[in-house]
Structure formats: structure tokens, C-alpha cells
Amino acid sequence: MADTGVKDEPAAEREPAAEREKDPEYLLTLERGLTVLRAFNQQRPEMQLSEVAAATGLSPAVARRCLNTLVALGYVGRHGRRFLLRPEVLVFGSAYLASMNLEQVVTPHLQALRDETGDSASMATLSGHDILYLVHVSTNRHIRIGASVGTRFPAHATSLGKVMLAHEPAPALADYLAKANLTRFTERTIINREELASRLQRVREVGYDSALDELDYGIVSVAVPVRDKEGNVCASINCSTSTTRISQDELVRTRLPLLRTAARGIEASLQQWPFLMHSLARN
Template structure:
């Protein structure tokens, strides 16, 4: 799980770079365009610093202007495309997730931990409409997702406890588990059975099941899932029929990861 850098103890930590990246991260689906004052408020930067960051990013081509508002430009995609191209993710994982999708008709994804969220790195979609769309770069909270709980369950105990102490567990539906004691118990069960499932927790009408992907040292590197509509298949049937397919795919991805150890180092942050 990503940790906040201890910048006050690192003389080589560039606060200016941190501020520029915080400006880029301030834009999202709910804030596609922002005025200078809004960027300053979201990032916690002073208006003067926010302005310098925006002007620099604009000259580099990553930020544009529309009237008095700023917005991201397509050039920022080069960072994500460089990661995908250099890490061989499409070759290591996509064919195996595609095979799961072809056999089940469910969407299938690979995700890793990113702070208090999961981050989708590979996604093979279904042709069927589902309530909650996903794709490469999509983020969801850890606690209401089968992917997130699998990823968290295999973390060291101190990481799990830190998450339980600091995470804000909000009710997203009436079925979302927000009790930290229940979540802690679920994580232990996941370690025992090797999978997790979720239904109507992230949003209504969605059921999913996920399994871990381990590196060569037996530590968790990622998780993969199947996700579909509750109108198609029950949670029990999903577990019975998809878990064996996902475990097979996870094994094949683990073999691929041994060919590209730098990919493991990247997604685990070590």
C-alpha cells in the first residue's frame, strides 16, 4: 500500500514537484475545469503557488485554459501509456483475463492497492450493460469491493491495522459493510479460503468475486476478479463457477510475472 513520503527527513525530496503533481491530481470527473481559486482550495496551495504550477504545466502542454478556467490536456496521457507500454501488462495479464471473459461473459480485471483505494491496471469488459463502469485507471474504495478486500487481506498485519484505523468506511448501499470488526473478520476468512465475493456493496445490482495473484516470493502482487449483474447469476453460482477459472488465470499471470520481475517491483512499489 502506498505510503506518504517522509519529506521532512529527506533532503532530496522536491516539494516543488509534489506541488505540481498535486495540481494535476486535483482534476477529476467532478472537477474537469477549475478556476485558479478552486485549484488552490482543492490542493491546499496558496493562489500564488497554484498559479505558478498551472502556468508551468500549461507551458509544458499538460494543462490548458478556457477563459478563466484551467483543464487537463491529452498530453497527460503519456504518463499512463508509458507505464502500460513499459511494463508488458497487456501481455502478462490481458490474455488470461480475456479467456475468463470469453468463458463467462463477465468483465474481468486486475487491480492493485493505491492508498485507500484499488487501482485498475487491466480491464476486459463485457458487452452487457452494468450499473458501474470500469476501465484502466478506475479507482474504487477498498472496503466494499472483492478486489480490495483480497488485496488488503494478504497485507502485513500492521498495514491492515493502519488501514482499519485511518479509513473512512461510508455506507454506499444498505449492504455495504462498514463495521471494522466485521471487515477484520472477513479479511481473516479470505486468507483461509483464498477468495472474496461482494454483492450490492459498491452499488446495487453488482456481484463480483476475486482471487489473489502472488509474486515469486509468495507475497501478494495484485488481484483479479469477475464482475457481473445480479440479474445474470447468483453470488453462490458466481463463486462456484468463477473461482476455479480465476485461480487458473491467476496461476498463468504468476508465471508471466516471473518473466518480468520489474513488473512486480512496479506494482508492489518495491
């Protein structure tokens, strides 16, 4: 299923911009080029130069140079006065998937979950203030908001995201709670920062999160953490389905043991693929 583009936000900065720019090894021009690539999404498949500048916060002159370079490299195309991504950009995502062996390491565990429950099963990590889907095993059942590898959703509105946020180091979580845009998607979406902090504390205590009608109506999910060999949370996995199939209480009761078994299986598999574990590390 296609990325719905619910969230439109650049990747969060792991360190302040001023600190990065002091680093002599840091290439600001590369950052700007990547920012331009990330500006295109479902809502903005084509943009004029002025729109790219507005979307990225770059000056028109800098945006123009970035675009011209990306056009020359084959990552961006030009249609009249409008710019758009070209298929060549897919090499970045496909290189990650191929080199990290996600299909071999993670997918079998999620497929087993899907086959036993009939639910969609996913694995995600944090990317800025969003979750980023790394693996998704879907069913034939239609849900209004679909997901696929590379889909991003706001972390606060998902069970996957709240599991990840709950296990962030205290400074990172405080920064998130201070800066994140807590968009309301339904009447059940948590947009109060104190309420979200309390929810995350509860997630840490019980070891899972369940979301009902938080990202969209009619969707219920439950998620658990995946840990590296040091015990740090490096990803989360969930089961997700329609509220017409099952109640939230029943979903948690029946899926939670299966998810925890799948998480242990993934953790064991990660031991055999240390480079994937290193890639998922949150530090």
C-alpha cells in the same frame, strides 16, 4: 467504460509527510505539481485557481505557480479563468502500460476468463485507500458502474480491494482501518471497522472475496490474489457481472476455480517479465 469517479482522494502517503520532507532528495515542488494534476476528475473537469487551491490544500500562490508551470509544459490548459487537463497527460499512463507489457502478460488470461464466463474480468492493485484498475476486459453487458484502465474505486467496497487489503502487512492494514473513509454506497457496504477487519481475516483464511451489491446494486463479483515469486500478494483479479445473470453462490462455485487457474497463469507469466513484477511489488 469511463471512470465514474466514485472516489476522490489523493494517493495515500507511503511514509509520513514530515519524514519525506526531511529527505534532502525529496522534491516538495514536484509533489505539489502532481497533487494539482490529480485534483482534476470527473466531478471537477475545470476549476478556477481558488477551487484548485481548495481541492489540493495548497495556498493560492503555490497553486498558481504549479498551474502556470503545468500550462507552460502543456499538461494543463486555460479556458478563461478556468483550468483543465490537456491530452498530453495521457503520456504518463500510456508509458506505464507500454513499458510494463501488461497487454502481453495479463490480458490473454483475463480474456480467456471473459470468453469462458461472459463476465467482465479485471486486474487491480492498491493505490492509497482505493483499488486501481490495471487491466480490464469487458463484455457487452451493461452495468451501471463501469470500469476501465485507471479507474479507482474504494477498496472496502470491492472484492478486488478486500483481497488486497487482507494480505497487507499488519501495520499497513492497521493504518488503513484507522484512517480510511469507509463510505456507504449501498445498505450492504461494510462501513463498520471491526466488521471489515473480521471480513478481511476471513478472506485471508479462504483465499478469496465475493462482493454482492456493495459498491452498487446489481453487481456481484469474486476475486483472488496474484502473488509474486516470494509469495507476496502484488495484485488481485476478479470476475464481475450482473446479479440478474447469476447468484452469488453460483458465481463463487463456478468462477473461483477459473480465477485461481488464471492467477497461476499470470504468476507464471510474471516470472518471464521480472520488471513488471518489481513494479507491482507492494514494498
